[in-house]
Amino acid sequence: MFPEKVCPDCEEPLERMELQGTDAVGTLSIVSAAADDGFLSGIRADEILTPVPYVCPDCRRTLLYAEN
Ligand SMILES: [Zn+2]
Known part of the structure; x- marks a missing residue:
């Protein structure tokens, strides 16, 4: 199981x-994370992790964690 995620x-x-x-x-997350074009060219589609948003119920801060 994943350890519990908490708001920083x-x-x-x-x-x-x-x-x-x-x-x-x-797509949005991958584009923002890859500053140079060379990064994406070396990655196959099935190796890209899915970013999952987690939101803090108190301050509504949202964090993305990559899961597959
Ligand atoms: Zn918070």
């Missing part, structure tokens, strides 16, 4: 969000 600001347990548009969010 208020240390509240984060709530896992269900993605509605996994492809759109994944």
Whole structure:
């Protein structure tokens, strides 16, 4: 099992969000994480992890964690 994720600001347990548009969010995250074009060219589609958003119920801060 994954260790419990907590908010870095208020240390509240984060709530896992269900993605509605996994492809759109994944593409957005990958583009923002890869500054140079050479990074994506070496990755196969099945090796890309799916970013899963976790939101803090207290301050609404949202963090993305890569899961597969
Ligand atoms: Zn918080």
